[in-house]
Amino acid sequence: MSRRIVKVYPFFERFWHWAQVVLITTLLVTGMGLNGLHGLIPFGPAVMLHTVAALALLALWIFATFWLFTTGTWRQFIPKIDGMLSVARFYAWGVFKGEEHPYHKILWRKHNPLQAATYFFLKWAIFPAIWITGLIYLFYGVWDCGAGSSGVLTVVANLHLLAAYVIAAFIIVHVYLLTVGHGFRAHVRPMVTGYDEIDLTPEQEAYLETNEPGRIKAG
Amino acid sequence: MHWKTTVGACVAAGFVLLISGAAMADTTPESHPTADHSKFEALKREFASGPEVTAACLACHTEASDQVKHSIHWKWDYEHPDTGQKLGKSSVINAFCGNVASNEARCTSCHTGYGWEDMSQPPPQEANAVDCLVCHDTSGEYTKLSTGAGHPPMEAKGQTITGADAWPVNLSKAAQSVGAPGRENCGGCHFYGGGGDNVKHGDLSSALYEPARDVDVHMSADGQNFTCSTCHVSEDHVFAGSRYNVETHDTLGTGLPGHRRHVATCESCHGDTPHPVNLKGVKLNDHTDKVACQTCHIPEFARGGVATKTVWDWSTAGRLDADGKPIHEDDFVQSDGKHLHTYLSTKGDFEWGENVEPYYAWFDGQVRYTLQSDEIDPTQVVEVNKITGSAEDGVSKIWPFKRMVGRQAYDSQLNRLVFNHVWGPTTDTAFWTNFDYAKSIEAGMKAAGAEYSGEFGFVDTYMYWPITHMVAPAENAMDCAECHAEDGRMVNLAGIYMPGTDSLSPAGMLGRALVVLTALGVLGHLVLRLFAGKSKGDDHV
Secondary structure, three states: OOOEEEOOOOOHHHHHHHHHHHHHHHHHHHHHHHHHHOOOOOOOHHHHHHHHHHHHHHHHHHHHHHHHHHHHHHHHHOOOOOHHHHHHHHHHHHHHHOOOOOOOEEOOOOOOOOHHHHHHHHHHHHHHHHHHHEEEEHHHHHHHHOOOOOHHHHHHHHHHHHHHHHHHHHHHHHHHHHOOOOOOOHHHHHHHHOOEEEEHHHHHHHHHHHHHHHEEEEE | OOOHHHHOOOHHHHHHHHHHHHHHHHOOOOOOOOHHHOHHHHEEEEOHHHHHHHHHHHHHOOHHHHHHHOOOOHHHHHHHOOOOEOOOOOOOOOOOOOOOOHHHHHHHHHHHEEOOOOOOOOOOOHHEEEEEHHHHHHOOOOOOOOOOOOOOOOOOOOOOOOOOOOOOOOOHHHOOOOOOOHHHHHHHHHHHOOOOOOOOEEEEEEEEOOOOOOOOOOOOOOOOOOHHHHHEEEEEEOOOOOOOEEOOOOOOOOOOOOOOOOOOHHHHHOOOOOOOOOOOHHHHHHHHHHOHHHHHHHOOOOOOOOEEEEEEEHHOOOOOOOOOOOEEEEEEEEOOEEOOOOOOOOOEEEEEOOOOEEEEEEEEOOEEOOOOOOOOOOOOOOOEEEEOOOOOOOOOOOEEEEEEEEEEEEEOOOOEEEOOOOOOOOOOHHHHHHHOHHHHHHHHHHHHHHOOOEEEEEEEEEEEEOOOOOOHHHHHHHOHOOOOOOOOOOOOOOOOOOOOOOHHHHHHHHHHHHHHHHHHHHHHHHHHHHHOOOOOOOOOO
């Protein structure tokens, strides 16, 4: 094993991430306004902005899903129990002792086990909850029928709201954890440049140097 | 509704609007009729009375009188098809002057006929007792005397139904001018209900004779230049539009030639998905299943510079000055500087309002009156006309109303509202000349043939007037935040989910708790990192 600087985040993945940052921030800010938490944006324009951002995010997610499956990247997001405990122990104990993070990125495994499990939960539970309730909410005019519609809408809207709060909580932890370990800038940089230091097996190293020299920096 | 159908309906509605817009331009009274009544020999003569003119009209328009007599304009009597209540001006009690019975010649000054002087009898039977000119005079020459049981003034004495000084009406000139009714014809009575300009409805005032575009986008010359009857279509002299049995929904529309002509709703022309098919329009259309068009498009009533009466307290009436003379106070100043009375010995205390924010309620179009024979609960505010509807019935929508606040006389033994004899300059019982409730109520009840204990008190009342006129241009429609806010206009309405009104709902509280706990957890973690470990190894914050 040797540590090399390798491109782990291709352009689309970085675009996907930063587009999500912009769109989800927009959705959270406008959504909080629509919920009555603040009055920074007038209600009507906030509805329009929220709707446009939501539709853009859905389009992005359709592309991202397509990308995940055609490139095989989806495997990165399959959670594994193996190693999860040691990561959890690190965040709960070791980090205070100044220990090293127990997980090291490898070529086909960018996320530590806890991270992968979190993303898995986000992608399979929270994101579907927000976009399914969001679409039902948005297309009220298509399904509304008489007196019961308000009751259904109340349930849908509250689920939408709860899912949004869970996402907000995720973002707080997500951003905070960037400060753990090598520090904020070191953690953000790979998502900007695409390159990160990871452990390569000799075979992977040889493969990259021979077949994809652009992905690996001279060691 | 299916998505495609919705879009289809939107497109169709837009198309119909284009066509009907063009058609309406041709049906205004300025179009060219085939008869010029000023060339009719039968009308080139002196007329001594209204009925004489009517007789001349009927010589050609043989069925007109019979048609008018089938209308509520004539009958003042209406049996509600759902509630079975006997309504109409001849029987109901309102929160304004109260009742017609015993006050006939004053109240029937606005009857579309001549000489109805006894409410216990039907209107006069003669064919020429119908008043053609009040609706068809286009010269502005014709009017009715305020106390003449429907007759026009024939000398310069007294007042007209609009409160102007009376003039001797030139009936010949009026008769030769007849045409389709204009807004002056309808407005002469309907703008002055309740005893003065805009007193009663709040959305019908003299401001609608020549409204600016922002006062009424349909009636303004800078808008569609509609007359009343552009929307209030008629068939055989019976007009669409009822306050007793409101058509709140119309999915068929009047649209094309040959279609039925008895509905005057917004939807009749605009459809139920009236906003354009774009992101904003589709979201606005989502409102139309629960919110009446009027709710957003008439943000305030009594616009255009004419105030409406909002409170009328009869209980203080009768106070006289030291000399025993009636007094008046004029402490409300309208936006045009005109002072409006706030106390009259004859009528009590008043409050007025201009640009008034409506009261909102679920409304299915039905109204149940508190009739004189109905028992009331004087410990509660009595609803003179109860509007029905609820969020649960699937047909009601949120409507704007003028909620008139009243304090009116009632029979304190039998717990019923009472008829009051207010007008009658020659009687010794009429309140407006004798200021004695004991006498005037007894006389009113006697005239109406109603049971009366002889004891009276005063009870607080509400009366609801659906707001549907003074539609503002689209750009002046109500802003979203008027309702979508914590203290929005519909804060008291149950049965609807309205985003933005309750960020402290259970889900909202749960979510906030989650975010706050997460933030505290992260903060705690950070503090521990900073103080416990003292950055050994490679942990750099």
